[in-house]
Each structure stands twice: as structure tokens, then as C-alpha cells.
Amino acid sequence: MSSLWLTAGLSSALLVGDAYAETASTSSSQQARKSYDIPAGPLESALNRFGREAGILLSFPTDATAGARTDGLSGNYSVEEALPLLLRGTGLEASGSGNTFVLRKVAGSAAGGDAQLPEVKVMGLADATTEGSGSYTTTGQVSTSTKLGLSPRETPQSMTIVTRQRMEEMGLQTLSETMQATTGIFVNANDTERITYNARGYSVTNFQVDGMLNTYGGSLKTNGDNVIYDRIEVVRGATGLTTGAGDPSATINQVRKRPTREFQGNAAVRIGSHHMRRGEIDLSGPLAYDGKIRGRFVAARQKADSFRPLYKEDRTVLYGILEADIGRDTVVAVGYEQQKSDPRGVTWGTVPYWNSDGSVANLPRNLNLSTPWASWNIDEKKTFATLEHNFNDSWRLRAAATHSDRRQDGSLYFGYGGYPNADGSGIFVAYGSFPSDEKMDVFDINLDGKYGLFGRRHDVVMGIGSSERKSISDSVYYDGIPAGYDVIPDWSNWTGNIPQFDVISRGFPSSISKIKQQASYVATRLNISDPLKVIVGVRYGTYETRTQNYSTTGVAATPSGYKNSGVLTPYAGLLYDIDDQWTVYTSYTDIFQPQNYRDKNNEILDPVVGKSYEIGIKGELFDKNMNVSAAVFRSNKDNVAEIDDSVPPNSLPGNAQAYKSTGKGNVVDGIELEASGQVTKQWNLSAGYSHTRSRNNKGEPINTVIPRSLLRVFTSYHFNGDWEGLTLGGGISLQSSFWNTARKPDNSMSRIDQGSVTLVNLMASYKFNKQWTGTLNVNNALDKHYYGRVGFYNGVHHAEPRSISLGLRTTF
Template sequence: MPHPRLVPAPANCLGRAICRCLNVSLSGTLLAIPAAALAQDAQENPAQEETTETMVVVGTALKVEAPLVETPRPVSTVNREELDERNVQSLDETFRYRAGVLSGHYGADNNTDWFKVRGFDHSTYQNGLRIYREGFYQWLPEPYGLERVEVFKGPSSILYGEAPPGGLINAVSKRPTREEQGRVDLQVGNRDHRQVGLDTSGPLSESGDVRYRLVGLYKERDGDLDHTENERYYLAPSLAVDLSDDTTITFLGSFQKDDGVPTNPFKLAYGTVQDTPFGKVDPSTNYSEPGYDKDERTQSALGYEFEHHFNDTWTFEQDLRYSELDLDLRSTYILSQASATEGYRGHLQRDGEIESWTVDNRMVGKWFTERTENTLLIGIDYQDFNLQGAEGDLFSFGAPIDIFDPEYGNFTPVDDSQLIEREIDKQQLGLYLQDQLRLDDRWVLLGGVRYDSAETDNANRTSGVTQRSDDDALSWSGGVMYLGENGINPYLSYTESFEPIGRVDDGGSLYDPREGEQWELGLKYAPPGWDGYVTAAVFDLEENNTLVTSPAGFQVQEGERKSTGFELESVSYLTDNLQLTAAYTYTDARLEDDERAPLIPRHQASAWLDYAFAGNALDGLKIGGGVRYVGESVDGDIEVPDYTVVDAMASYDLTDHWRTQVNVTNLTDKEYVASCDYWCYYGESRSVIGSLSYRW
């Protein structure tokens, strides 16, 4: 529907964004992640990370271990220590203090993780294998079961096949450790938050060649909207076996069950960013049917990671996972304005399941000469995806509802005859080759090519109509970096993306594949002896066959979408006890008609500072606080004002084993609209959670 014109908010300049959140010197730098030679030990025993030599190491970017500061690709990592410190409750809270990532733009959704990376959609992976998220069938990684989370910014099809141009999020699961360790966590908080977690790990044999880990969790909490809630059970066992000195296999399993009433944050511009004669809509207002709507989700996975060293040069690696997701979803939402005080509602249902197989095979070769170090990666991966279920999309549901004081129950339940039986099958085979050459310890040259073949069948079992799409793509990638003696490493890179889309438009037709490409010029700085890093980059990213939301609220494909921008990020110890994490992002995202893309702010900035007291009467106390600034965004002629949110934490080690902690997000309980994209969305309200942990 057309949007009435809104009086623009005052303009915000770059200086204002930086001054709000980056008014701290970036002269110090840090990130405590082990060096490549120690990466495996650190993964198996996270407790050792704090005592090992510090160097930034990443595996996601190249599928091989390489120092992040010597990689001509943009990657950011959040490790377990930071996840605990900020008490991350959902995956989309992970990168609030990193550059290039937007989250929280749809408010506090309790059944979906929402990210925008460099102004575009992203794909989600777990342990390097794709997590399928088609339509409303959303796999949700539980943060308590993760060791770290990585974001690859920009097109990443060269190694991972189908992916949106924004990049990918990779969630890395906790693994067995060589030394016995464990923890029990209890939490309580506002909105009736209750949580108990168990994480235990160690050797099962005297020699340590068989190791286990068991992670379990129960939590429940009311949603940010009235009459919404979610309850979760989570269990993740894993087992690592050293078959020989050269061969290791790690089995990874998980089971997760969610039951609740979905949080639909959809609200109209009328009553949120626009004034009305009746005032503003309360952020907690719920337009669904709490007694009828439901979100019952069960997801399970089982797989393994296999590694064999043939010799000092060649290694074979294979990752495999089978996963299932069962969903029974009823979700009612406000659709459009009916009168000055009422709105029409829509309703959707999904009752079905996803089954998927993913396997990735890699040969990694490393050899050296007097002047060179060469790493060759040859891989083949395969993905098989099947979705079967009944679906219903009603754009007229029940009587109009009062926008300011909703009453429930005035509707007719959906009959099975109103549902469509659908089945989607997709298979994708990918072959890839990548070579990284290090020359004279001064130059890093990177090149790669990938071929993908994807087949998608979308069958409407109710009408008997089947649509088929066969897509092939050749993706290229390249980069060059100069390694300066002073730790300043400039680089230039080019990457491409390719993404077949398993969903259909409102007419039931398959979307065309999306394709993207990116040029990036950047600088990475991590001088020897400094505990941390600073990265800066400018990028130019373009997507063809992009998806946008039409005025009627449907997803349609409309030509090209472009995003250009600048990112600055640092994680650093200013002193032995004082740590700073800071980021700034400028993104200019535009649609084919050169209009600004909805949801995406031009400016984002954040800074988190924490201090650990040591050697005095306050020994064991750690305090921290953060500021997050998000600039104004637009939706057509509607402008969404900028906002600033403050977070805080404090922890205290009672003994060597016991720790208490309090985390507060949106400390001032600021009321704000996070974004608009046809609908508008209030940001998350204040969250207060207290924790008690016992660790051994």
C-alpha cells in the first residue's frame, strides 16, 4: 500500500556517527586466538586459549588454516569468551560489535535469526556445511553449543557454492577436549527468562585417543510482544577418536526442540514512525492470535568430520551431515490499515519437514621452496535438499483488529482444504580449486575457480503442476596482499556469488538464481607484539536478479542491487586489563532505480570496553559496557530515525570455580523503531539476565 509522507528526521553525518561510538583511541590492538600451529589444540581445549601465543587465525575464509591478517578476504570472528561475556542468547546477537553486519532490524524475533551483511542477505553454515533455511523453515543454532561464530563478508561461492552476495555466517560447534573440563550454568531474567545449561568434556581412554563432549540446555522466556513465548530443549553430544597418529574422526550430533507462540514484530508505519490522532502503538502490541498461533519446531543432525594426513604435504578432509527439521507453524500478522483505528490481518501456515544431506571433500597440499610457501586446495561437495509440507497464505483473516487495543478470537480457523501440498527437491554439485602462494614473505597471491550444477524441482501436489530449474555457474575469485615489515598489509580482492532460490513467488513460479560480484580494497594491521588487530576496507558489491519487497508485501525480483561502503574494525587490549572492541560501517545500498534500499542504514558504529580488576581488593571483578549507534534508514519516502542503544555487564569470580554475572542490553529501555520495509519494526526492549556458573 502507498505510504503517506513522513517529515524527515534531521540528517546524520559521518562525524556524528564516529563521535558517538568511536571516541576512543585505536592505537592499541588485540584478539586472543591461537596461532595456526596451535589451532587444533585450542579447538580441543578452549581453556588453553587464554595462555597461548596470540595471533589471529581463521579457517572459514580459505577452508585452510591461515592467519587472518595475511588473508586477502574480509572475515570477522567472535569466540566463546566474548559470547559468554555478552551472554549471547541468539545467533543474530553475535556481531553487534563488528563491522559490516546489521542485526536487530526486525526487533526481537523468537523464531528466526536475522542478519544483513554489507546490505545484502547472507547464508548460514554450521561447521562449514550449509544450514537450509527455505521460507519459514528456519534452522536455529543454539549459541550455548557454539565455540565461535565467523562471518565471511561478501560473495563466498568460490568455496561454499550457493550463497547470497552478502556473505555467510558460520557457527562452529563445541568439540571434545583432551583435558577434563565442565560447567553448569543457571540464569534468570526479566520476561520470565529461565535457563539451565550443562557442558562437560574430556578423555574416555587413558591415552586420550577417545574424547567426548556433552552439551545440554533448557530455557524459556516470554517474547517482546504480549502473549508470546518460547521454550527450548537442546542436546549436543560429540565424540572424537584418534584412529592413528595421522587419522582423526569427530562425530557431531544435536537435537533441539522449540515450542512457543511466534513473535510477529510486523507493525504499520501508521502509529510507529507516523503520528496518529490516537497516539503511538505500544511496542509490545501483538496482532496475532495467541490462542491459535503456534511455533513447534524440532531439528536434529548427525554427522562427522574426518581428517587423514598422508604425509607432510597432503591431507584429506571430509565433512558430512544429515539433518532434519520438522515445523508446525501458525502465524497471524497485521497486513494493512482498514480505518483510523483498525487493520486487516493475514495468516500463514506451514506444516512440513526438511531433510538434507551435505558432504564436502577436500585435498589440501602444502609445500615449500626457499622463496615460496604454497597451499593448494582441491574440493568437491554435494548438497541434497528435500522439503515436503502443507502451506497456506491467507491475505484476509478474521475481522479487522483494533490497532491500538487489539482483542482476539474474532476469526475462523483455517480448514485443511485451504492448504496447498508442496514438495521442493534441490541437488547441487560443486567442484572447486584454490591456490594460495606466499612469495618472499612479502606477497600473498590467491586465486580460485568453482563450477556448480544445481537442479531444483518445485511441485504443487494440489494442482499437479511441477516447475523445474537447471542452473550452472562458474565462479571466480582472486586476491593479492603485500605483507609490510611494520604489520601493515594492504590487499585487493575480487569474489563472485551464485544462489539458486528454492522458494517461489506469489504466483507459484521459481525465482531466477541470484548472482553477485565484489571488488574490495583493504588494509589489515597487526604488528608483531601487539595483542590485536585493526582492519579497514572499501568495497563495491553488486547483485543481479535481486529480491525486493513489493508495495503489496510480496517478494519480487527486480534487476540489480548495489552496495558500496567502508568498514573499520578493531579488537584490542589497551592495557593488560582493558579491552576495546570498536567498529564503524558506512553502507550505501541502492536498488536498480537508484533509490536507497530499505532497512539498510548508511552509518553504523559501536564500541565495547571492558576492564578486569586484578591484584587489588576488587580482584575477580570485571565490568564492561557498550554503545551501538544505527543511523537513519528509509523505506521509499518514509524515513526511520537513527537510534543509540547502551549495553552493560558485570561479572565476579567468587572462587576459582564459581562466577556470577549480570547482563543488560538496551540499558535505558529506549523505545525506537529499528527499521521499515513495508511494515515497521520496534527494536528490542531492555533485557536483564543474571547468571551463576560453576566451572571445573
């Protein structure tokens, strides 16, 4: 018989059976009354929510709640008072005390059957699902950092979890919008489509979906729609144990929604500034065999104009998943996801910063030197499958595979360069088309469980995984190019009225590249004593890349590439529980990042290597409804490539530049503070501050296009009483100054500065009844005018002005 279990904020030393009972302590909060507002509906969903809010572990066979409904719960109750009210009329009762309760059938009840259901053994913490929690955080299991399934407090690295509740209240519809509200993350936009996420002084290059690698090459980064995700987990620092190669910046893991055992659905529409209109639907529930087969379907469509003339957004999202119980111990799932973006009037670069006479141009904020047909389309499709099998109460096997196919196309035309003159001349154009097809196959299988050693129980995970990405770029040429096509005749009166050039395929690729990673890994958490835990792990793998270029006549050049074998990436963490609320920790991991640069002898440079350290404290406050943390971090990167000026420029075969290793390289250090969750049941808060300092081996500042300091705060309050149904929220986002050097018309280099900026966001929501809720969001409420990127192509990219949106959501 399948089992479901719930918990919130239990001790990190949870075991199973009698061992569990010996280690779990009775919390005084269980005897205290708490405020609950759980609506009538499916019993299983209500119990899930109650378990999280009450901080209890409740175990029962899944069949016990099949088809059962509850009248809900509203008011102040102790756990012992609340459970009978939730279970009233269901033929079920709860027994237990402290943190642990078991559901049983009432003897002789109308529900029929045996007087008692077999008790279910429970292992570990609850999953981290945030849908329906009403909270800005979770205390459930997350695996982005180590795959051990640890709570945020048990994870020896800084992390942020952006929950479903926070996404909906803040109106966070894309990954880039979410990262702009995340502690320690700065979003750089080179233009309307090319986005870079930065953390701890470096670009974020590791992305996951459901813990599976999802990293594509090129300059177009992941910016998917959030409608299909339950939460987004961001682990800052190096995560070499789970991701392999990468910088000590962060790993972003987007976790999909899963099917529910009871039917639920919601639909929403949203309208906003610049003719934005959006619709979405989400349906989930049992399909057959009393819920043993479940499904979920999610779809969204969004169109919008922009403060930039000519630019139009068109985004489509489809997601479907089937999940099935195979016997009592196995769950399998298959799914499909498509995220399609078809923007028009896209930019390709920045707006010039200086006039031809060297003065600051101050070109209009809404200037868009593009055309109505300029596009940069991405159509990304994923199919995936997962399997989870529980051998017993202690051991579990998990396997997952994903196939991704991303097609990039479109034609670009944009006045990105030069220095404007008063008569409207001086700006030249870049145009082109770069169709490509990228495929990625990712596989991972691991075994996790518990083992006994020296009279204690410990946790372990071991597994193997691989990822292979193949990219094929089409060889094309352009036709129908009239004279003067590469200049803007008059930027001050530009309308974009220019014919589209023809893109003609040569019938063969311009390049084919492959990147392959394979690895095995093992990690264990040693429970040295009740308060002391040690996590150690290692990843052993290979990293291989190969590129084949072709001439415009289809002649293959000499292939290039390299292979790094036997790469060992160790990981270590130490945690000490001061009491039942606070944990101090420290962690260490290696950095490994291959680089495709050659020295003056035409030999590939050694990979970038380094070390990442972190020390901090974490806490679970307000009855474990809020996670707080403070951390100090430092990373060192060696063998960083720099231009070798001992030989002439571009002196290598193929006119390539020679580089040399810096030896001892970059150093980044800083601090991070964060608090996220519920202060009270009605009051949610997310607040984070980060300060980062980056220097090269000469002590000079690097990565100056990233602000050193970031502050992100957002809070919301749900009113009761006469104002019941009303939620008010707001926040600020503060970033310190940043700068970059760029070339002026006289060929000299000069700085472009962006001063510190403080943005204000506002939110108001009203729940008309149990089904209908309206939400108003105002972003950049003070309409601050600032740059999101400086120095790229000697210009600037203007950030978004004030925007207003109004949404209406119904649940059923």
C-alpha cells in the same frame, strides 16, 4: 603417536622441519616479561592457553601430558622463566628458543620412560579455538573464506570472530543477539520469529556450521542458541569459492565446541527481565584408552515471557559428540545436535503505523494482537561425522557429512493489517498453518597440503562437495472458523481470548521442492616471496532446482525448475606484508545467484551475476593479541529482475507476473574498520564501524531499510590487586537512520522513517573464587524506544526495550 601443537601470531610463511626453522624469526617479545594468570588444572589446557598468550609454538606428543596437572602460573615472566614453573612436578622440561619449543621427559624422572620423547614435526598455524583464551579474537586458522586454513590477517577479506569469551561476557545467547553486536551486520525482524541478517547492502543467505552449508529456505532464518559453539566467524563480501551461489553480503559460520583431552565442565543458571530463566551444562573429557576416545555433552533450556503480552519463549538445546584417535594420524568424530524452539503468542507481521484518518497511530509499544496459542515451532536435528587423516607433515585429508532435518509447525493468528479506528475497529487478521519438513544432506571432502615450486613452498587445497535440500509442505485446510474470525473487534481491549481453529491434513503435499548444488574447487596460496602472497582459486559447479505444486484435490501441476551447469566462480587475493605486524591486501571474486523469475515469453531469467572487490590493510598489534583491519569494498550485480510493465500484470500462465532483466544492475560500495582482541591482558576490546552505499542502475538508493552506518563497540576490563575478580564492561551500538515506503489509508505511498539510534549496554562480573563467577548484563540501558523494521505490511515492529539479566556460572 598423536601430536598437539600450539602457536600464536607466527609468520604467515611457516613451513615444516628445517624449512620452518629458517623462516620463523625470533621475536623480541619472547625475551620480554608478560603478565600471566593461568589457574591450576590439566597441564594440556594450561599449555594451550600459555602458547596463545605467549606467542610461541610448542610441540609435543599427546601422551606426554596425559593425566598431568599443573599448579598454574601467576605473575610477570619471560617464556624461559614461565615454562619451568608450568611444568614443575610433571617430569617434563622444555627446550628451544625464539618462537619454537619442544617438550621432553626429564632424564631419570619419576615420570619414567625414555629420557627423550620423539620430536613432533609441526605445520602451519594453531587452530582458532577460542574457549579458555580469555580473548575477543584469535590468530589461529580459519577456513570460512577459502578453506586454506589462514589466519585472519592472512585472509584477504574483512572478517569478525565472536569468541566464547565475548559471548559469555556480553550475554550473547542466540545468533541474532550475536549479529546485533557484529561489525557491519544489521538485524531486521519482520515479527517475533522472522529474522533477516544484512551486510553490505544485501541479505545474508549463506550460513555454515563447522564450515558445512546449513541454508534452509523460507522466511525463518537460522537463529540457534550459542551454547554449543566455540566461536562464530563472519566473513563479509562474496564467498563463492566455499559457498557457491549467494549475494556479496557475508557468510556466517558457527563453529561447534569439540571434546577436550582433559576433563572439564561448567554449569550456569541465569534469570532476567520478563521472567527469563535459563539453565545450561557443558561436560567434556576423555572416555577411554587414555583419552584417545573423548566426548562432550552440552544442554540448555530457556523460558521467558516478553514485554509483549501473550508472547512466551521456550527453547531447548542438546548436543553430543564423540571423537577418537585412530592410530597416530587419524581422528574421526560423530555427533548429534538438536535445537528446538516452541514459542507461543507469536506475532505475524507488524503493528499498523497510520490511523484510518491518516494520522500516525502511535499504538502502544507492547501491543500484541496475537493469541496465547499462536505458535511458530521449529525443531531442527542434525547428525554429522568428520574424518581427518594426516599422511605426513605436509598433506592432510578431511571429509565431513551432515544430515539435517527441520520440522516447522504451528498455527498463526495475528492482527497485522488495516488502519485502526478510535472505537477499536479497523484491524483485520491473518491466520493459517504451514507445516513443512525440510531435509538437507551436505558432503565435502578435500585434500590440503604443501608443495614445492621455484625453490619455495606453497599451500593448496582441492576438493569436491555437494548439498541437497528437499522441502515438503503439507496440504491442509481449516475447520471451526466462526463468523468475524478475521477481524479484531477492539484492538484497544484485546486479550487474545479466541478459540483455536482446527488444522486438518489432506494427506498429500501442497508442494515439493528440491535444490541441489554440486561443485569441485581448488585454491592455492603462492609464496612469491617472504612478504608477497598470492591466492588464486576457482569453483566449478552446478545449481539445480525443481518444484512440484499440487492443487487442493491433489492434482499435480506442471513441474517447474531450472538448472545452471558449468558455473565457474573464480577467486583471487593478493597480500603483502609491510612488516611483522601489518599486511595490505586486495581480493576479487565473482557473484552467482540463480533467480526463479520468468520473462514475458515464460522463460527463466538468466542468473544474477556480478563482481565483488575489496582492498584493505590488516594488522596484529599488542604482541599479536589484537586484530585490526580497514577495508574499502565494491560490488556490482547484473541481470537483477524487475517487473516488466510492457505486458499486463500477472499475464503469465498460473496468473504469474512477468519480469525483465535490468542488464547492468546494482552497485554497492563502502568502508569497514575493526579492532578486536586484547589491548592488555586485562583489557578486551571489540570495535567496528561500517558505512555502505547502495544504488540501482539509475543511481537511485536501494535497500533503504538497512542503515548506511553502523558502529559497534564493547570493552571489558579485568581488575587485579585489591579488586581482583572484578570485571567491568560496556559498549554502545549506533545505527544511522533508515526508511521505507508504505501505503496510507487513502492509497497513497508515504515514507516511514526511523531516526538514528544509540544504544548503551553494560556488564559487571565478579569471580568469587576459581569455581564461581557471577555476571550482570543490562541491554538497552537507557531504554531507547525505536523500530527494528518499518514499512513491512504498512506497519512497524518495535525493538526490544531495556532488559536485565543475572547469571551464575561454576566450573569444575
